[in-house]
Amino acid sequence: MTSLLNTVLSALEQIVLEVTDTDTGTVKWLEGDSEWTNNLFPKLDSQKTFVINQESPFLLDFLIDARQIWDKSENCKLRSGLWTEITQNNKELHLEAIAIKQEQRNLLVISNQLENFTHQQNTKQLAREVLLSYDRLFLKNEYLHTRLLSILKQPVEQSNILATLAKVIENAEFAVLVASNDFSTCIENSAALTLFEQGTLKNTSTPRAIDIIIKLMKNQLPEYERILTTNSSWDGELCWILPPSTLKWLKIGLYPVKNKFNDVENWIVFANDISTIKHLTQRNEQLALQDMLTELPNRFSFLQVLEKHVASNQPFYLLYVDINDFRQHNEFYGHDEGDKLLIEFAQRIKHVVKTSDFIARVGGDEFAIILSNVDNKAACSSAIQGMVNNISKPFYTNKAEHFHVSVSIGAANFPNDAESAEELMKFVDLSAYNGKATKKNSVLFYSKSMKDASHDLLKIEQELRQAIKNNEFELYLQPIIDIKDNSINKAEALIRWNHPDRGIVSPDGFIAIAEKSGLIISIGEWVINRACQIARELDLKGFDIKISINLSPSQVADANLFSYLRTCIHDSQINPSLLELEVTEDVLVDDYSVAEKLLSKARMIGMSVSVDDFGTGYSSLSYLKKLPLDYLKIDRSFINEIVTDDNDKAIVRAVIAMAHNLNLCVIAEGVETPEQLSFLVDNSCNSVQGYMFSRPVQLAYFIKLLNEQKNIN
Amino acid sequence: MIQKKICLLGASSVGKTSLVKRFVEGIFSEKYLTTIGVKIDKKTLSIANKEMNLLLWDMEGNDSYNVFQERYLRGAAGYIIVVDQTRASSLLEGIDIHTLARQVTNCPAILAINKSDLLATWHLDDSEHQAYQNIFDLEFLTSAKTGKNVEQMFSSLAELLLKCEKNDITT
Numbered sequence: 057m058t059s060l061l062n063t064v065l066s067a068l069e070q071i072v073l074e075v076t077d078t079d080t081g082t083v084k085w086l087e088g089d090s091e092w093t094n095n096l097f098p099k100l101d102s103q104k105t106f107v108i109n110q111e112s113p114f115l116l117d118f119l120i121d122a123r124q125i126w127d128k129s130e131n132c133k134l135r136s137g138l139w140t141e142i143t144q145n146n147k148e149l150h151l152e153a154i155a156i157k158q159e160q161r162n163l164l165v166i167s168n169q170l171e172n173f174t175h176q177q178n179t180k181q182l183a184r185e186v187l188l189s190y191d192r193l194f195l196k197n198e199y200l201h202t203r204l205l206s207i208l209k210q211p212v213e214q215s216n217i218l219a220t221l222a223k224v225i226e227n228a229e230f231a232v233l234v235a236s237n238d239f240s241t242c243i244e245n246s247a248a249l250t251l252f253e254q255g256t257l258k259n260t261s262t263p264r265a266i267d268i269i270i271k272l273m274k275n276q277l278p279e280y281e282r283i284l285t286t287n288s289s290w291d292g293e294l295c296w297i298l299p300p301s302t303l304k305w306l307k308i309g310l311y312p313v314k315n316k317f318n319d320v321e322n323w324i325v326f327a328n329d330i331s332t333i334k335h336l337t338q339r340n341e342q343l344a345l346q347d348m349l350t351e352l353p354n355r356f357s358f359l360q361v362l363e364k365h366v367a368s369n370q371p372f373y374l375l376y377v378d379i380n381d382f383r384q385h386n387e388f389y390g391h392d393e394g395d396k397l398l399i400e401f402a403q404r405i406k407h408v409v410k411t412s413d414f415i416a417r418v419g420g421d422e423f424a425i426i427l428s429n430v431d432n433k434a435a436c437s438s439a440i441q442g443m444v445n446n447i448s449k450p451f452y453t454n455k456a457e458h459f460h461v462s463v464s465i466g467a468a469n470f471p472n473d474a475e476s477a478e479e480l481m482k483f484v485d486l487s488a489y490n491g492k493a494t495k496k497n498s499v500l501f502y503s504k505s506m507k508d509a510s511h512d513l514l515k516i517e518q519e520l521r522q523a524i525k526n527n528e529f530e531l532y533l534q535p536i537i538d539i540k541d542n543s544i545n546k547a548e549a550l551i552r553w554n555h556p557d558r559g560i561v562s563p564d565g566f567i568a569i570a571e572k573s574g575l576i577i578s579i580g581e582w583v584i585n586r587a588c589q590i591a592r593e594l595d596l597k598g599f600d601i602k603i604s605i606n607l608s609p610s611q612v613a614d615a616n617l618f619s620y621l622r623t624c625i626h627d628s629q630i631n632p633s634l635l636e637l638e639v640t641e642d643v644l645v646d647d648y649s650v651a652e653k654l655l656s657k658a659r660m661i662g663m664s665v666s667v668d669d670f671g672t673g674y675s676s677l678s679y680l681k682k683l684p685l686d687y688l689k690i691d692r693s694f695i696n697e698i699v700t701d702d703n704d705k706a707i708v709r710a711v712i713a714m715a716h717n718l719n720l721c722v723i724a725e726g727v728e729t730p731e732q733l734s735f736l737v738d739n740s741c742n743s744v745q746g747y748m749f750s751r752p753v754q755l756a757y758f759i760k761l762l763n764e765q766k767n768i769n
Numbered sequence: 770m771i772q773k774k775i776c777l778l779g780a781s782s783v784g785k786t787s788l789v790k791r792f793v794e795g796i797f798s799e800k801y802l803t804t805i806g807v808k809i810d811k812k813t814l815s816i817a818n819k820e821m822n823l824l825l826w827d828m829e830g831n832d833s834y835n836v837f838q839e840r841y842l843r844g845a846a847g848y849i850i851v852v853d854q855t856r857a858s859s860l861l862e863g864i865d866i867h868t869l870a871r872q873v874t875n876c877p878a879i880l881a882i883n884k885s886d887l888l889a890t891w892h893l894d895d896s897e898h899q900a901y902q903n904i905f906d907l908e909f910l911t912s913a914k915t916g917k918n919v920e921q922m923f924s925s926l927a928e929l930l931l932k933c934e935k936n937d938i939t940t
Contacts, residue, residue: 110772113809113824117843137838138806150805173805180834181803184781187832191856195890349833392861399833454865 066090069168074161078126081108081119083164092168095143096151114139115153115166122155126162133157138169138176179343182336187348189333193230194391197309197326200228204324208234208313218243231327235266237320242266251306251329254298269308269325272296278481282489285514287312287320292355292419293330305334317521318574347417349395350402358416358424362477365414366470371431375424375440376466376484377405380492382421385461393453397461400451408442424484433469433501440465444497464491468502486510517573519555520566524578528554531586532752535761536604536723536745539737543765546602546636548745549587550752551579571608580611581620587635588628590755595630599762604636606668609643613650618657625661632662636687640668644683652683659684666723671711680718687743688715692726695746699731709739716740770813772822773930774844775923778837778870779851780862781830784883787913788851789827792923797914804829807841816927823927837866839873846930847877849922850905854882857891867904877929880905881922886912 065072065088073083084105085097099106108115118136125134136153143149150173156163207220222243225232231248235241244265252265272294273280283290291309296302309326337343345357353361365372379385379401386394398421405423409415414426430436444465450458466487474480483502490510491498500506523529533547553561570576587603594601611617625632637658644651644667655665666687667680671694680688690711697704708724715722724736727746736744750761777785786804791797793810810825826845831837842848848870852863860882867878880901893901901908906929909922 113774113826114807120843121840140806140808142808142810176805177803180805181801183834184803184830184832185801188782191858195857351833390861392858 062087062089069170071166073164073166075122075126075164076105078119078123078162081116082106083108086163090168092147092149093166095145095147096141096149096166098144111144112141114141118153118155122153122164125155125157128157129160131158138173140173179340182340183343183348186333186337186343189330190348193307193328193330196229197328200225200232200326201309201311201324204232204234205311205313208322208324230329231265231325233266233269233323233325233327235323235325237322239266239270239323248327251304251327254302265327266325268296269294269306269310269327272306273308273310278478279485281482282486283310286489287314287318288489290419291326293334303331304329305331314574316578317524318517319521350399350417352402352406352423353414353416355416355418358414358418359477359481361414361416362424362426362480365426365428366475366477366480369471370429371472372470373427373430373436373439374468374470374480374484375427375436376418376481376488377423377425377443378464378466378488378492379421380462380464380496382461385459389453389459396454397451401447401461404446404449405443408446409439413439422488424481431469436467436469436501437499440467440499444499448497462497464488465497465499466491466502467499473502483507513569516566516569517575520570520573520575520579523553523555524575524582528556529579529582529586530554530754531583531590532754533590533603533758534745534752535750535758536743537749538743539741544601544749544762546604546743547758548604548638548752549583549590549606551583552752567608571610574610576608576610577614580608580614580617584621585624588624588630591630591634592628593755594759594762595634597759597762599759600634601762602634602636602664604638604666606638607643609647612639612643612654613647618654621658621663622661632658633664636664636666638666638668638689641670641672648683656684659686669725671707680714680720685718685720687721687723689723689725689745690741692746695724695726695732695736698735699729705735708736708741712739712741770820770822771931771934772824773846773927774824774826775926776826776828776842776845776848777851778828778848778863778866779830780853780856780859780866781832781835783830783851783853783856783859783863784913785830785851786827788849788881788883788911788919788922789825791913791916791919793825795916797916799914812923814924814927816924816931819931821927821931823923831862831866837869839869842870842874845874845876846933847879847906847926848874849879849881849926851881851883853884854889854891854910855884855887860891877906877926877933878904879922879926880908881911882909883911883913885910885917886914 069090071088071093072086074086076082076084082105085100085102093100097106108119110116121134125132133154133156138150138152141149141151150169152167152169154165154167156165203224204221207217207224210217221234225234225245228245228247231245231251233242233244233248242264248265252268254262276294279290282288289311294306294308296304296306307328307330311324312320313322313324315321345353347354362374382394385397402417402423405415405425409425412428414428416424418424427436427439430439444463447461447463450460452458466484468474468480468483468487470480474483487500487502487506490506491500530552532550532552534550535544536546536548537543538545551563553566555561567576570579583605587605591603625635637655639651659665664686665684666689667685668689669691670688672691688711690708694704694708698708712722721742723743723745724741725745727733727736727744728748733744733748753761777789779785781803782801787797789810793812804827806829808827810827811822812825813820813822826841828841829835850863850867853859870878907925909918911918911922913919
């Protein structure tokens with residue numbers, strides 16, 4: 057029996073030692089015998105005990121942990137982890153020790169782990185080389201992307217852009233292309249020419265690199281259409297096969313360069329040949345199908361599984377989960393924190409889906425999930441709710457700062473919404489994209505009407521662009537009455553769109569789209585410019601009337617806003633005190649420091665500042681104290697019921713008292729009846745605005761009102 | 770003879786093994802071979818007429834495939850956090866490891882900014898330098914490839930350990 061055991065242990069490359077004195081580390085050889093054992097323990101003798109000493113420092117250190125095992129009375133064991141021992145004759149042994157307590161005996165097993173070591177080394181070697189390669193690629197791409205954007209965004213007259221671009225991209229180690237908006241013209245570097253070289257015969261035309269990339273995207277990316285129509289950026293992997301001899305894996309980055317009308321003027325395209333990396337990963341099946349960062353299946357693996365589900369013909373739901381504002385998160389906390397977020401995010405989703413479901417990372421901050429055996433919307437919604445609940449809990453940075461993320465989830469059903477993997481991917485991508493505007497957690501199920509609505513939105517966006525160019529906007533003015541002397545001393549500027557077909561469109565019909573598409577900056581600039589002209593005109597007519605301009609969140613965040621304001625004020629030769637900036641509470645709270653800087657500068661040159669829609673948003677009193685403000689505008693929703701609702705009465709009284717304590721004046725919006733006015737007068741409100749006095753009116757009518765007022769006085 | 774345990778810590782592929790190889794065997798290999806588990810090398814130095822045997826615990830780099838294990842620091846007289854000057858992320862990872870290590874030991878710690886023969890992709894500005902000087906006992910810009918500062922780093926650490934030992938005796 058002992059001889060058989062010995063043979064087995066030798067085959068397993070293990071030896072068993074009995075620990076005779078745990079304090080001194082004295083051991084006695086029991087079983088197992090191989091050549092390596094003598095190299096490790098030259099003094100090994102079946103008859104004698106020996107002490108594990110400094111000759112083997114790792115093992116000596118492990119004895120400290122092992123003692124805790126041997127001191128126990130119940131059976132248990134502890135592994136040391138792998139270590140490499142250099143023997144006296146300079147041989148390397150890859151070993152692991154196991155401390156065992158078994159039936160009151162203290163045992164130490166030493167196992168030669170050469171096979172396991174070699175396997176681990178091969179796998180981790182590959183994985184780490186791949187990680188390093190991606191790391192390098194990422195850094196190079198990031199650097200060049202920033203550099204190119206800064207060049208392309210320079211005013212045309214200030215630089216010889218083409219020459220500068222060509223120079224900058226020429227030295228890049230990977231293919232770089234800068235194409236026009238329709239990809240018709242394109243400059244590219246030598247690396248691009250080499251990468252897409254086809255070795256074609258003389259006199260035959262070679263397709264351009266950009267055309268090859270676009271064709272590959274069209275054929276391999278269900279999201280392609282949406283990316284181009286929404287001017288989005290994309291990065292991912294494409295496979296270029298050109299028989300008989302070309303098979304290249306390309307890592308492509310496609311980034312739009314937009315002008316102030318949010319039109320794409322250029323596309324920057326990066327193409328890196330990652331065939332070697334792919335080849336490395338494909339040597340290991342697990343690595344080829346796995347996302348290295350989150351350890352979830354990757355896009356390639358996901359598409360395979362999705363095809364299988366479609367082929368099986370069983371109903372299921374496909375979800376596309378996109379983390380909102382991930383790029384901003386990366387920029388704010390750094391890429392390492394971004395990676396950490398992705399890993400934890402993946403874990404959180406994984407924890408709530410069933411084992412029969414399939415989850416994968418299909419893009420930078422995008423995950424896709426197949427909910428197997430879910431055939432109705434209610435069951436799908438409840439599964440999604442579980443995910444959202446888990447994602448809504450706070451995340452923590454390495455420095456223990458907590459933050460929240462929100463997601464846009466698109467969902468589509470097989471076979472009701474689409475019957476092919478490609479269409480399903482296209483639809484969930486579109487649904488998730490449509491939900492993004494809210495910046496909150498959103499879940500959108502795909503529907504035909506959504507597709508139509510999405511087209512309508514694009515149409516309005518296009519029309520808005522034309523409207524800016526064709527000067528189709530007009531500023532209406534709504535008088536604001538100073539209660540003290542019952543006269544108009546201010547007007548709120550409100551934009552209207554004179555649509556060529558639909559007539560006058562109010563802001564509700566287009567501002568949200570303008571905000572989402574970035575056109576709000578141009579529209580906002582038009583408003584500022586026009587407001588300055590109006591202030592000038594009124595001033596010349598002898599009216600001392602302040603014009604109040606609404607600022608959207610994007611405008612407040614726009615670094616050029618203040619200099620634009622100053623230029624307009626200068627050009628129209630008005631006193632800055634004739635302008636007032638209106639911002640909503642949410643803008644102040646969302647981006648406190650940016651808002652604070654802007655408003656301070658505005659007040660410094662003499663403009664005033666008011667908080668619009670007060671009471672409907674966050675209503676943080678702390679920012680009211682800190683921010684440079686002049687007026688609070690109480691939202692119309694409180695004024696509506698002010699005569700009958702005791703709560704509204706109390707709120708309005710409290711707001712007025714608080715504002716006065718902070719040296720702020722109060723304007724009540726939406727005043728429509730004498731009773732409302734009387735309450736406000738009795739409670740020392742400073743100004744009022746509403747239909748009781750006037751609707752928003754065109755400039756000519758506003759001047760008429762001012763003239764009438766002048767005549768009465 | 771005095772014997773001291775020194776641990777080499779850091780993200781994967783920053784050059785921990787190469788630094789040990791350069792110091793112990795005086796050679797450098799361009800081929801990257803990832804370390805698995807722990808490997809212990811020994812080298813005897815003569816410091817102030819005293820022989821000191823350094824046990825160099827070269828640890829597998831930390832990344833998503835291998836998390837940092839504090840227990841290997843047990844009994845360490847000092848440790849070296851190795852970072853790669855061509856990868857900014859390795860510095861952040863190094864600092865994270867240092868923070869974890871500080872929870873279990875107060876022994877001297879060295880920052881080795883390795884691969885100084887290659888073009889740096891990040892630099893410490895003055896204030897960062899100042900900050901790191903406060904959290905590390907010594908800092909070296911090393912190259913396992915050219916050998917720059919490698920010997921000096923280990924010798925300085927040995928001297929520091931000797932000094933600590935003397936102080937211990939005095940106190």
